[in-house]
Amino acid sequence: MKVKAVYPGSFDPITNGHIYIAERAAAVFDEVIVSVLVNERKTSAFSVNERCEMARESLSHVKNITVDSFNGLLIDYVRQKNAGAIIRGLRAMSDFEYEFQMAMMNRKLAPEIETFFIVTDPKYSYVSSSSVREVFNFGGTVKDLVPDGVYNKLIERYSVH
Numbered sequence: 001m002k003v004k005a006v007y008p009g010s011f012d013p014i015t016n017g018h019i020y021i022a023e024r025a026a027a028v029f030d031e032v033i034v035s036v037l038v039n040e041r042k043t044s045a046f047s048v049n050e051r052c053e054m055a056r057e058s059l060s061h062v063k064n065i066t067v068d069s070f071n072g073l074l075i076d077y078v079r080q081k082n083a084g085a086i087i088r089g090l091r092a093m094s095d096f097e098y099e100f101q102m103a104m105m106n107r108k109l110a111p112e113i114e115t116f117f118i119v120t121d122p123k124y125s126y127v128s129s130s131s132v133r134e135v136f137n138f139g140g141t142v143k144d145l146v147p148d149g150v151y152n153k154l155i156e157r158y159s160v161h
């Protein structure tokens with residue numbers, strides 16, 4: 001049986017830490033869908049189309065990864081895609097509480113869907129989309145923390161460098 005997994009997130013923008021998790025997931029699952037959350041209540045730096053485009057470009061080298069977007073409850077989307085697994089990355093213990101709560105809630109709502117945690121590479125343990133945006137905005141170096149396409153998009157968006 002082929003196992004399809006969904007790797008959901010805001011990906012605002014996708015970072016090398018996300019890429020690492022997606023690649024590791026793709027080495028284990030037959031198919032991985034990187035799914036960008038469309039969250040109308042939360043303002044994002046990049047539109048859903050931009051976030052998908054950056055993710056698509058950054059992951060085009062992995063044949064069993066596709067990029068999509070979703071709205072509403074994650075488990076509804078996972079069921080609609082006939083996927084059996086949710087992937088989340090863990091950077092540090094501080095991620096765990098929120099991730100554990102989310103996994104428990106998702107299990108209550110959809111007991112047939114399994115959440116899998118993939119531990120990041122230590123070199124990405126401090127990397128988040130929000131810190132990348134903030135450091136970039138204040139003129140710091142983020143070039144080695146995001147794919148080239150994302151770096152160019154940051155320049156284009158904030159055009160200060």
Ligand code: PNS
Pocket residue numbers: 008009010011037072073074075101102105106
């Ligand atoms: O990259 P993020 O922002 O940490 O990703 C969070 C995400 C998208 C996985 C989470 O917010 C989510 O699943 N949102 C969809 C709404 C939902 O299903 N909520 C119930 C889970 S507690």
